[in-house]
Amino acid sequence: MPQRLLAPAPGWIVDTDVVVVGSGIAGLTTALRIAAGGLRVMVVTKDVLAAGSTRWAQGGIAAALGDDDTADEHLSDTLIAGVGLCDEAAVRVLVDEGPTAVRELIELGTRFDRAGDGRLSLTREGGHHKDRIAHAGGDATGAEIERALVAAVLAAARIEVIEHALVLDLSPTSTGGVGAVTLHVMGEGQLDGVGAVRARAIVLATGGIGQVYAATTNPPVSTGDGVAAALRAGAVVRDLEFVQFHPTVLWLGGSAAGQQPLVSEAVRGEGAVLRDDSGVAFMQGQHELADLAPRDVVAKAILRRMRKTGAEHVWLDARQFGAEKWRVRFPTILATLTSLGIDPVNQLIPVAPACHYASGGIATDLRGRTSVTGLYACGEAACTGVHGANRLASNSLLEGLVFGRRIADDVLAEIRADSPLPELGIDLRNKAVVSSAIRAQVQGEMSADAGVMRDAAGLARAGTALRKLSAQRGSDPGTESWEATNLLTVASALVTAAARRTETRGAHWREDHPDRDDENWRGHLDVRLGPDGSMVADYSPIAQPDQTAPNRTAPNQTAPNRTALNQTTSARHPTSAKAE
Numbered sequence: 001m002p003q004r005l006l007a008p009a010p011g012w013i014v015d016t017d018v019v020v021v022g023s024g025i026a027g028l029t030t031a032l033r034i035a036a037g038g039l040r041v042m043v044v045t046k047d048v049l050a051a052g053s054t055r056w057a058q059g060g061i062a063a064a065l066g067d068d069d070t071a072d073e074h075l076s077d078t079l080i081a082g083v084g085l086c087d088e089a090a091v092r093v094l095v096d097e098g099p100t101a102v103r104e105l106i107e108l109g110t111r112f113d114r115a116g117d118g119r120l121s122l123t124r125e126g127g128h129h130k131d132r133i134a135h136a137g138g139d140a141t142g143a144e145i146e147r148a149l150v151a152a153v154l155a156a157a158r159i160e161v162i163e164h165a166l167v168l169d170l171s172p173t174s175t176g177g178v179g180a181v182t183l184h185v186m187g188e189g190q191l192d193g194v195g196a197v198r199a200r201a202i203v204l205a206t207g208g209i210g211q212v213y214a215a216t217t218n219p220p221v222s223t224g225d226g227v228a229a230a231l232r233a234g235a236v237v238r239d240l241e242f243v244q245f246h247p248t249v250l251w252l253g254g255s256a257a258g259q260q261p262l263v264s265e266a267v268r269g270e271g272a273v274l275r276d277d278s279g280v281a282f283m284q285g286q287h288e289l290a291d292l293a294p295r296d297v298v299a300k301a302i303l304r305r306m307r308k309t310g311a312e313h314v315w316l317d318a319r320q321f322g323a324e325k326w327r328v329r330f331p332t333i334l335a336t337l338t339s340l341g342i343d344p345v346n347q348l349i350p351v352a353p354a355c356h357y358a359s360g361g362i363a364t365d366l367r368g369r370t371s372v373t374g375l376y377a378c379g380e381a382a383c384t385g386v387h388g389a390n391r392l393a394s395n396s397l398l399e400g401l402v403f404g405r406r407i408a409d410d411v412l413a414e415i416r417a418d419s420p421l422p423e424l425g426i427d428l429r430n431k432a433v434v435s436s437a438i439r440a441q442v443q444g445e446m447s448a449d450a451g452v453m454r455d456a457a458g459l460a461r462a463g464t465a466l467r468k469l470s471a472q473r474g475s476d477p478g479t480e481s482w483e484a485t486n487l488l489t490v491a492s493a494l495v496t497a498a499a500r501r502t503e504t505r506g507a508h509w510r511e512d513h514p515d516r517d518d519e520n521w522r523g524h525l526d527v528r529l530g531p532d533g534s535m536v537a538d539y540s541p542i543a544q545p546d547q548t549a550p551n552r553t554a555p556n557q558t559a560p561n562r563t564a565l566n567q568t569t570s571a572r573h574p575t576s577a578k579a580e
Contacts, residue, residue, distance in 0.1 A: 003232050003429035003533065005168050005485060006477045010182055012195040015421055016042040016160070018411055019181055019197045021167045021226060022205030024054035025142075026379025026400030028149040030203050032108075033408030035158040039417055042197050043153065044162045044183060046206075046221045050150050053207045053219060053380065054397070057142025058264035058332065059125055060135035061105075061401070062394035063098040066122050069130040071095040078395060081127040081294045082388020083506040084522050085239065085542065090385035093366055094395065094402050101401045102134060110148040112136045125265040125393035127294040133394050139264055139330045145397065166479060167225050168194070170202060170233040170375065172425045177373025178202055178233055179422030186479060200415045200422065201374055203407060204230060205400070208380040209243075209358050209490045214440075214447040216355040217246055217262045223483045224490035226381040230362045231489060231529045235372045238383040238526050239360030240490075241497040242507045244391055245452045246356035247298040248274075250340070250349065251313035257443070260354050261336045263316060265393050268292055270329060272318035275348065276305050282314075296390040296506050299353040303452055306352070315348035353452055357396060359387035359507060360497075363526060368407035374422065376411070378403045389506025430533065434488055435472040436480035442469060442487050450495050455512040459499040466492050489529075496535040497525045 020031045023045035031041045045051070064074045074095040079086050106112065112134045113121040122131040136144035153159050164186040171180035180198040206226025210218025231237055248268070250261040268274075268291045273281045286301050287293035293301075302314050318326075323345045326334045337344050362377040364370055364384050370377050378384075379400040386399050445465045449458035470488060474481040503517035504510050523541035530536045 002432035002485065003529065004427060004431040005232075005482055006431045006433045007168050007182065007184070007482070008194045008477070010196040011193050013180075013198060014042070014195070015198045016040045017199060017415060017417055018042070018201045018203065019044060019199040020203040020205060021181060022207060022379065022381070023049050023051070023150075024205060024207055024379055024400060025145055025149065025397055026404045027203065027205030028153055029401050029404035030205065030378060030407050031159055032149070032152055032156060033405055034411055035156050037408065037412040039158065039412065039415065041159045042162065042199065043159060044165045044167065044181070044197065046164070046166055046225070048163050049153065049161055050146055051219065051221060053142075053222060054400075055143045055146040056217070056219060056262070057145075057397055058139040058262060059266040059269075059394050060123065060133040060141045061102060061145070061397040062125075062128065062132050062392070063102045063134065063398055064095060064130075064132055065099055065102065065120055065134060066131055069132050071099075073130055074098070074132060077128050078386070078392045079388075081390050081392035083296075083390055083516070084388065084518060085506070085524070086388035087385025090366060093406070094386050094399060097402045097405070098398050101398070101405060105145065105148070105401065108148050108152055110136065110145050112141075112144075113138065123266055124269045124292065126268065126289070126292045126298060127392045128292070133266065133269070135266065137331070138328060139266060139332045142397065162197075166482060167206065167229055168482060169229050170372075171196060172233070172427055173374070173422040174425040175423070177422070178375050179424055184479065184482070198421055198424065200419065201376060201411050203368070203376040203378065204362060204381050205377070205379045205404070206381045209494075210355050212443065212446050212487050212491050212494070213355040213451065214257045214443040215249075215260050216258075217249055217260055218355070219259055223486050225483070225486050226377070227361060227493075228486035228489040230370065230372070230375065230377065231493060231527075233372055233375065234528070235370045235375060236363040236526045236528050237361065237493055238363035238524050239389070239497070240358065240494045240527060241501055241525065242359040242387070242389045243355060243494065244295055244357040244359055244507045245299050245353040247295055247302050247353050248316055248351040249354035249356070250336070251352045252340070254312055261340075262356070263333060263349060263351055264330070265295070267316065267318055267330060267333065270318075270325070271320065272316050274298070274302065274351075275315045275317050276309055277311050277315075278309075294390055295393065296509075299452060300509060302353055313350045313352040316351045317348050318344055319346060319348070321345070355451070357391055359383070359389065359391045364403075366406065367410040368403050369410065376407045378407055389508060433474045433477050433481040433485045434470060435474040436478070436484045438469045438472055439480070439484040439487060442466065442484070442491050446491050446494075450491070450498055452509060454498055454508070454510050456499065459495055462495045463492075463499060466495060492535050493527045496537050497527055500525055500537050500539070
């Protein structure tokens with residue numbers, strides 16, 4: 001695995017105080033708050049400013065905003081969904097600061113749906129025991145939040161934007177840490193080709209890794225670029241094996257690939273029911289919340305029913321809604337279904353699980369700091385400890401909002417606009433890319449052997465296949481080969497962690513180890529890129545809430561502080577394990 005992407009030398013360099021890579025809720029929230037504090041910000045985005053995963057979010061944003069709800073109840077639901085791996089201190093931050101953060105989003109201009117009395121219209125999704133999901137445009141919450149944030153960014157005096165820019169790598173400073181990000185700007189403009197942005201702090205808010213699988217709800221830009229760049233820079237990636245497969249993704253046929261339409265969990269929150277081919281509502285008796293059980297429970301129940309009946313999908317029954325409710329509450333989903341020839345008012349909707357969300361990512365502390373000096377991460381690219389082994393529905397937008405604000409506050413406390421910019425060092429590490437032709441093979445291998453259901457044999461096959469693909473080096477660096485390399489890097493890290501965790505927990509389902517094992521596996525798997533390019537996985541048992549995040553150490557000491565967490569390590573968990 002290369003330590004750097006093979007790319008031309010930067011043809012231009014621009015300076016700023018802070019560079020934010022990504023333009024979803026996490027990145028734009030961070031940028032706006034930093035700029036409001038007086039620093040210059042450069043927002044870099046892979047597509048146009050309004051693209052990315054946030055605008056695809058249908059259900060809403062969770063926060064204890066109702067009169068009958070509390071932060072403690074939100075915390076409890078989040079911890080239960082996380083199946084023992086949430087960092088409680090991070091969850092406490094989320095639920096305590098969440099309501100204020102959402103109100104600030106409203107003050108910014110976000111128009112959430114409201115009831116007749118003017119109060120926020122709150123609904124419920126899987127894993128929640130209270131109505132606490134604020135939504136906009138019925139099922140277009142992400143698009144409305146993105147609209148408000150983009151408008152604010154375009155009006156901000158201290159924010160510049162570079163669109164159509166793929167992040168390549170993070171450049172080291174002469175004293176350790178990182179001090180610049182190299183980019184490839186696609187298309188014609190003032191800044192074209194490969195260049196660099198030098199900054200006092202770098203924030204990765206690059207979104208998810210969904211394109212590592214053949215079928216996903218993620219947009220095409222979600223190729224794990226930020227996570228891969230962080231690994232190459234020496235950062236720790238935590239809990240990447242916990243990839244959430246959304247239970248109700250529209251089934252378009254066995255050969256369908258790429259981004260698939262999502263049927264929001266909010267549809268079940270309004271009373272829709274899952275049925276098998278015989279019409280049986282099979283979630284009854286599976287969990288106390290039935291069809292509104294946490295996503296891992298529902299996805300597993302669907303797959304078990306599919307295996308039992310031999311069906312390729314199950315059905316979502318929302319016929320009881322009637323035409324008016326579909327039109328008002330779920331107009332976006334209704335339009336998508338109608339365009340595909342499905343009438344949800346009178347017909348069942350075919351659904352099956354597909355890759356949706358990475359609960360793990362670049363390990364951070366409660367202020368968004370990674371294990372590499374000068375580097376922050378937030379949103380889906382980060383692992384703050386909030387989600388544990390399985391994200392609670394609609395906590396993702398809130399996490400990006402809350403921790404983006406925290407990163408901004410830390411940056412403003414640590415950085416002065418008149419301080420010198422970091423001096424960049426010379427990077428002598430191996431530079432390479434793989435052939436762009438391997439992309440579909442990576443996706444096929446991951447879907448076949450590292451998807452919802454996993455076992456040792458399948459993960460071994462996936463690991464062997466990925467190592468063979470890494471040998472197919474490309475000689476012509478470009479967007480396609482860079483993305484393929486990033487996908488291969490992320491896939492290798494994921495498979496390393498998934499093979500190591502010999503239990504079933506949350507979104508990680510091992511058929512050969514079907515039980516949860518708190519004695520040996522109530523802890524995190526931290527993956528880093530070794531000096532020889534192999535993936536190294538370290539196990540760290542769950543610690544007290546204030547000891548869960550990586551310490552900011554010297555640049556090459558990237559693993560979280562495991563010794564302070566627990567002085568003993570089970571014999572099943574050697575200090576580290578190299579991917580074989």
